[in-house]
Amino acid sequence: MNNESRRDFIKKAAIAAAGVTIVPRHVLGGPGFRAPSDMLQVASIGVGGMGGSDVNKIFQSNKANIAYLCDVDKARAKNSVEKFPKAKFYTDFREMLDKEAQHIDAVSISTPDHNHAIQTLAAMELGKHVYVQKPLAHDVWEARALTHAAKKYKVVTQMGNQGASGDGVRQMREWIDAGLIGDLVEVYAWTDRPVWPQGIAWPAQKATIPSTLDWDKWLGTAPYTEYFDKLVPFNWRGWWPYGTGALGDMGCHNLEAPFSIYGLQYVKDVQASVGSVYVDEFKRGYFPESCPPSSSVTMTFPKTAKTKGDVKVHWMDGGIQPPRPDELGANEKFGDGGNGILIIGSKGKVLADTYAANPRLLPTTKQYKKVAEKYQRVPGGANGHWAQWVEGCLAGYGNMEMSSPFEIAGPLTEALLMANLAIRGADLKIDNKYPGRSLKLLWDNDNMRVTNFDEANQFVKRTYRPGWEVNYTF
Template sequence: MEKGKQEAESQSRRNFIKAGAIATAAFMIVPRHVLGGKGFLAPSDRLLVAGVGVGGKGQSDIAAFAASGKADIAFLCDVDDRRAAKSVKDFPKAKYYRDWREMYEKEHKNFDAVSVSTPDHNHAIQTLAAMQLGKHVYVQKPLTHDIYEARALTEAAKKYKVVTQMGNQGASNDGPRQMKEWYDAGLIGDVHTVYAWTDRPVWPQGIAWSTNKAEVPKELDWDLWLGTAPYKDYVNKLVPFNWRGWWDYGTGALGDMGCHLLEAPFSVLNLKYATEVQASVGSVYVDEFQRGYFPESCPPSSHVTLKFPKTNKTKGDVTVHWMDGGIQPERPEELQANETFGDGGNGTLFIGTKGKMMASTYSANPRLLPLSKNANIKVAQKFARVPNQANGHYAQWVEAAIAGYGKNELSSPFEIAGPLTEALLMANLAIRGADIQKKNADGKTIYPGRYTKLLWDNNQMKVTNFDDVNQFVKREYRKGWTLGA
């Protein structure tokens, strides 16, 4: 009996060692959840990532995940073979797909996480589908195209218990943490007003849709690129960048730069959801006598004012001003004539009861005003810094995904990124509302949204005093496309 037992145990050990060797040899293609179930840490301690949108910013994103040393790029997906070419070259072992739905269906057992870097209008469907498969997600800013989508993803992150991060890498910079420390120390008193501004757009806005139909490049699947958006014929120069200026696909300068410039006010002041918003927009002229009307295109410039209710970091409401198209706030009197405001084209300014502070894009280079104050600041560090700052934003997500939901702190999880994105999209409601045309009793064209302060019911997710803009809170997807299973 004893001999038989020893032989059985010996065989069991050999089987275990053999199985372990097979698992070790195959760790590059076996995802963590398959090896050990939910929350299991693989012996390799690596994350298998599938990229959706792997050209341009998507290419640099997945390269940064790989550079963390703890992630392997297992699958690539892009509707444009031209844009995907560099990623295909850089990750030759990764299987390539054009349709993310096919990749999810066929390969979902073979990856742990998804990186989404596609045009804004498809972020939500690609992200929620991954979350419903139990995948951790990293999504480029803005998180979504619509307010409804942002709320849905915020709630889904909790429901599906996946690790999330939005790609506003400045949230991992030292800047926001430095400003929180200064603010908590009372250096500028109670903040009541914030300004954020950008020189974007650097793409066309305030223009008519091209009437020149072009041939779709053979490398591009135009129907898949359109995704949720209404069908239109392909036109030159829309892809890969100029889509940002069209409401069907992009979210304008606010969507492009707002997450980078308003992240610090949100984190420093603990802002959540705005209660009211109003906007003024710049106009263009089709000729010297006629003002243009192009409601499909974002305006060339705008000034939006949002009001946020009192938080645990403020004594009262906070007014946030957003300016784009080169519009800037008045220079603070504490700033000398030749000293740079923000970083020139972009910046954020906090105005408190005792002083002011400003920062550049990505919350970089925070400074008290006047600048002479910065020579003698003595405030203890109380917030941990992210290693490698903005570059560490990617590794932070990789390590958090490996650790599992709720284990590691992140700079921009959906619980933070969702409300931030909603605020930007609420600002866009006011901008779009300014372009709504109506006829008055005399048959004259009027723009009622240009002279209206929009009042927001956060629980109902609707504007209560100008119903025309609520159509943009949750847009109607093209037939065949839905949000979630």
């Protein structure tokens, strides 16, 4: 082969080789193949119970690799560990993020409420996208900090109130935009929860810590206390040091629709009444660490671009329900029987079930004008909530709309935590009296302070256990 032929051969061979390298990797791997570099690399903190469900839903997007699992309870984590055997397992989220940050794109957080903020901030500060179970935070200050941080660090966020991705809230929005119920008058939302103990004394008898549970890490930001029976995995919801009661559990589901439809933001005032528990027929019990068995809260929101004035939002739990609408038939379910949403307008009413599912205009026997579909549905509806987040993370910050980004979820959670602040204020015993029960708490939103009952401000931001402080500067 002469020199010219040799040069021509080498040139053609190089071109051919280059051509091979640009063949899409999914073609090389066969149908359905996605190269690891095309997949979202996810770390999950809290992978038992709801956390296990979240991990599975994220994985089912077919665009996420569950690369790391973290849980302080090895027994609770067992199913997820077995399902994702290639995922590296940790018991300390701080160690996981410290060692694996460069390999992680996004973090799913499904731990008890009191540890949401410290774990979410740690991930966002590393530039990781985050999916966080509802409620977003435990305290008002935490919700504000997470909302601010999401924008600061430019990460894709989603709260785990999957109803926000459902068709129901979009249908309701279309009806309301079309003027079918007129101007907003007021909103009611309710739940039959709690279905765990509330309004009880702190257990006097400690129990043996399960051998699979790292109790110190489970406590995290909460004050150190002795372990007691049945606190884990579920009953923590009814204790203020860890949970946020029925309102924290279901409020993000049942108030998301009216909150997002009308563009509500921060409360201007809030008042609460709580159910009492008696230790005997004459003496009322006082259990400051336990959420009350039932509550009723009224929040006032300032006027928005979609309302004619201030908005009253009523929340009820523990089986309390608002007055049944006259337009509802005698045998028709009020909500889904235990939970519901009722939006009252000047010309009509909308009723829906939990998660804003099954919306209907009242009375259901009336014929209403057909309203064109205006808002794009999320593929899979509520079940597509997790995949939407995965897609958003792959698209990058600001390139895809999320159903419950912290921009919406943060103020929603903060409003609910303000309702909890009022509940705790109403249940606050001072000099053998309950002065907060007769007050409407006035809220200075800019300074995050109650202006007319200073004792309630202790619930805006709690004191963290040494070594577990949540630090953030606005």
